[in-house]
Amino acid sequence: MNGFLSVILKEFMHLRRDRTTLVIALALPMLQMTIFGYAINFDVRHIQTAVADLDNSRESRQYLAELHAGQYIDYIANLSDPQAVAQMLKDGSARVGITIPKGFAKTMLQGGNPQVGVMIDGSDAQVSVRARFAFVNPPSTLPKGVPDARINVLFNPNSKTANFMIPGLIAVILQIVTVALTAFSIVREKEMGTLEQLMVTPVGRLALMLGKLVPYALLAMVELLAVMLLSNYLFGVISSGSLITLFVMSIPFVVASLALGLLISTVAQTQGQALQLTQLTLLPSILLSGYVSPRETMPGWLYMISTALPATHYMQITRGIMVRGAGFFDLLPQFFTLILIATVLVYASTARFKKSIA
Amino acid sequence: MAVENIIDAKGLTRQFGTFTAVDHVDLNVKKGSIYGFLGPNGSGKSTFIRMLCGVLQPSSGEATVNGFDVKQDTESIKRSIGYMSQAFSLYRDLSPSENLRFFGGIYGLKGQHLDDRVKSVVELVGLQKYMDQPSGTLSGGWKQRLALAAALIHEPPLVFLDEPTAGIDPVARRSLWDLLFELSGQGKTFFVSTHYMDEAERCSDIGYIYLSKLILKGTPAELKRLPEVSPSGTRRVSVETDNPSVALKTLKALKFVRDATLVEAEVHLLVDADAPDSAIVDALKSAGLPPHEPRPIEPSLEDVFVTVTRSLNQA
Numbered sequence: 001m002n003g004f005l006s007v008i009l010k011e012f013m014h015l016r017r018d019r020t021t022l023v024i025a026l027a028l029p030m031l032q033m034t035i036f037g038y039a040i041n042f043d044v045r046h047i048q049t050a051v052a053d054l055d056n057s058r059e060s061r062q063y064l065a066e067l068h069a070g071q072y073i074d075y076i077a078n079l080s081d082p083q084a085v086a087q088m089l090k091d092g093s094a095r096v097g098i099t100i101p102k103g104f105a106k107t108m109l110q111g112g113n114p115q116v117g118v119m120i121d122g123s124d125a126q127v128s129v130r131a132r133f134a135f136v137n138p139p140s141t142l143p144k145g146v147p148d149a150r151i152n153v154l155f156n157p158n159s160k161t162a163n164f165m166i167p168g169l170i171a172v173i174l175q176i177v178t179v180a181l182t183a184f185s186i187v188r189e190k191e192m193g194t195l196e197q198l199m200v201t202p203v204g205r206l207a208l209m210l211g212k213l214v215p216y217a218l219l220a221m222v223e224l225l226a227v228m229l230l231s232n233y234l235f236g237v238i239s240s241g242s243l244i245t246l247f248v249m250s251i252p253f254v255v256a257s258l259a260l261g262l263l264i265s266t267v268a269q270t271q272g273q274a275l276q277l278t279q280l281t282l283l284p285s286i287l288l289s290g291y292v293s294p295r296e297t298m299p300g301w302l303y304m305i306s307t308a309l310p311a312t313h314y315m316q317i318t319r320g321i322m323v324r325g326a327g328f329f330d331l332l333p334q335f336f337t338l339i340l341i342a343t344v345l346v347y348a349s350t351a352r353f354k355k356s357i358a
Numbered sequence: 359m360a361v362e363n364i365i366d367a368k369g370l371t372r373q374f375g376t377f378t379a380v381d382h383v384d385l386n387v388k389k390g391s392i393y394g395f396l397g398p399n400g401s402g403k404s405t406f407i408r409m410l411c412g413v414l415q416p417s418s419g420e421a422t423v424n425g426f427d428v429k430q431d432t433e434s435i436k437r438s439i440g441y442m443s444q445a446f447s448l449y450r451d452l453s454p455s456e457n458l459r460f461f462g463g464i465y466g467l468k469g470q471h472l473d474d475r476v477k478s479v480v481e482l483v484g485l486q487k488y489m490d491q492p493s494g495t496l497s498g499g500w501k502q503r504l505a506l507a508a509a510l511i512h513e514p515p516l517v518f519l520d521e522p523t524a525g526i527d528p529v530a531r532r533s534l535w536d537l538l539f540e541l542s543g544q545g546k547t548f549f550v551s552t553h554y555m556d557e558a559e560r561c562s563d564i565g566y567i568y569l570s571k572l573i574l575k576g577t578p579a580e581l582k583r584l585p586e587v588s589p590s591g592t593r594r595v596s597v598e599t600d601n602p603s604v605a606l607k608t609l610k611a612l613k614f615v616r617d618a619t620l621v622e623a624e625v626h627l628l629v630d631a632d633a634p635d636s637a638i639v640d641a642l643k644s645a646g647l648p649p650h651e652p653r654p655i656e657p658s659l660e661d662v663f664v665t666v667t668r669s670l671n672q673a
Contacts, residue, residue, distance in 0.1 A: 192447075192449075192450070193443070193445045193446070193447040194447050194448065194449055196443055196445075196447050197441070197443065197447040197448065197461075197508075198464075199413045200411045200412070200413060200436055200439070200441040200518075201436055201461065201464045201465065202433055202436045202437045202464065202465065202466075203464045355413065355432075356412075356413045356414060356415065356432070357408060357413055357414050
């Protein structure tokens with residue numbers, strides 16, 4: 001035990017001098033506890049629901065109101081066409097669709113049990129179980145004639161977890177590898193001294209950023225292919241939708257993640273710091289993107305944060321295509337959001353990178 | 359006159375917080391010269407070079423490099439200069455050939471022109487045999503030759519070399535300097551910072567920076583004739599010796615000896631002008647040393663810098 005106390009003392013002195021490590025060690029756990037505590041919530045409420053009330057009677061409206069009162073069902077669209085309701089489920093903007101046929105009130109007033117068409121997006125088992133539950137105990141204050149909800153679970157009807165989790169996992173894995181690919185690229189040149197040489201050349205800043213990005217983007221696409229093949233081989237997950245669409249729509253996500261890595265690389269002073277920052281981006285992408293628990297359960301401010309994450313939108317794309325068989329045009333909003341995020345990140349990393357010292 | 363100055367700095371100053379790293383430096387470099395930029399570590403050499411290369415903004419003052427303003431036209435400067443740093447700063451995992459092609463590409467060279475330029479700089483520095491091994495495995499001297507080749511790939515009229523020979527062996531050092539002379543003869547201008555006095559002696563012009571200020575400038579011959587280097591009433595002599603440490607100690611103790619330094623197997627002395635050579639010979643004799651006759655010498659550049667720095671410190 002030679003020098004035991006001296007080493008203890010020395011380490012305390014390092015800690016006291018290294019404010020960054022101290023702040024990370026003390027402040028970060030509290031921040032993470034606050035954010036992720038709210039994020040992980042399996043008590044799904046306020047499921048986004050689209051309605052086509054073809055009867056449009058006092059009774060039908062009362063039925064819908066009572067479903068809403070149960071807190072599980074939130075109406076986000078009132079449509080006149082059952083086809084439009086189905087489309088909203090396919091493109092992922094609604095999780096539940098209700099169609100009330102004409103004659104609902106009439107059947108009810110005659111003492112019968114009027115039928116109601118219910119479509120539930122089965123891709124997320126947590127959501128679909130809760131949604132089903134909302135229709136199982138039908139509202140009781142109706143005058144007479146309990147409505148008969150005919151539930152039709154779309155997409156992943158067996159609620160197989162792998163079918164839903166693997167597409168999400170692909171998004172998480174792709175983010176982990178891509179951010180790490182570029183996070184070290186500039187800070188490594190800083191440490192090796194090669195950045196000093198680059199600074200005295202006329203190399204363009206955007207040229208340098210995009211030049212570093214393109215090869216890794218190609219590599220990431222190969223990685224995506226490998227992960228897809230493996231998920232099929234190991235878990236029997238096959239995509240319901242077009243793989244070409246999936247690959248095309250993966251491009252802005254890959255670019256956004258690589259640009260995030262570049263941004264980290266311009267901020268970090270050492271490769272050690274780059275590693276810490278890379279890990280820092282990882283947890284929100286897993287916990288806030290909707291991968292672990294549905295975004296519907298998050299408080300509003302957290303929902304806003306999760307909207308800024310590329311993984312959130314990409315997960316909707318992988319799940320949309322692989323689970324629900326969504327097509328390119330169903331997922332255009334997510335696609336353009338990713339392009340926007342990618343553009344902002346490329347711009348930010350280029351702006352942060354200075355071809356001068358101090 | 360202004361056209362001849364490839365570097366023209368007036369009152370160039372850089373502060374970091376309250377510390378002034380470069381303090382009002384006026385400096386001109388003529389086209390085709392090898393300008394030696396000397397000074398101890400931390401005196402502001404690298405800061406000054408970085409300002410001239412357009413990677414560090416000056417706090418005040420002005421300068422032009424190749425006619426471009428260091429505050430406004432930094433990217434034009436970068437296109438028109440070569441730069442070679444003290445530490446090897448090319449890609450170690452790439453071969454010399456790949457490094458040269460990469461940097462050539464950055465300067466916009468392509469196709470046949472790029473091939474020709476790579477061939478030309480490789481022949482110039484003699485790298486032919488090592489073109490395909492990782493650059494990191496080259497010896498220090500070859501690394502520096504490769505770095506020089508990269509700095510010359512786009513045919514810049516002016517090349518900055520920041521302590522290019524630090525840590526490389528004497529043979530490699532000499533051959534690098536031979537190369538610089540050859541290129542300077544072809545009209546290239548070099549701005550070289552160095553610690554080595556023998557390198558300084560080879561430069562056509564010299565600037566000496568000390569504590570952030572440029573305190574001496576001129577040709578080596580001009581600097582050696584400066585009155586403050588050989589104060590009136592003194593002269594410089596050299597005495598051969600085969601027992602340097604005893605000789606130095608003995609001679610230093612003499613009243614009329616103002617300064618004594620060992621240079622190889624000789625003691626260089628700064629003595630009062632009226633002190634006779636015989637007094638020196640007598641002192642050697644009485645110390646039991648062979649009585650070599652002193653001979654008059656010119657001050658070396660080292661004498662120049664030591665004398666001027668000392669007098670500044672005393673002031």
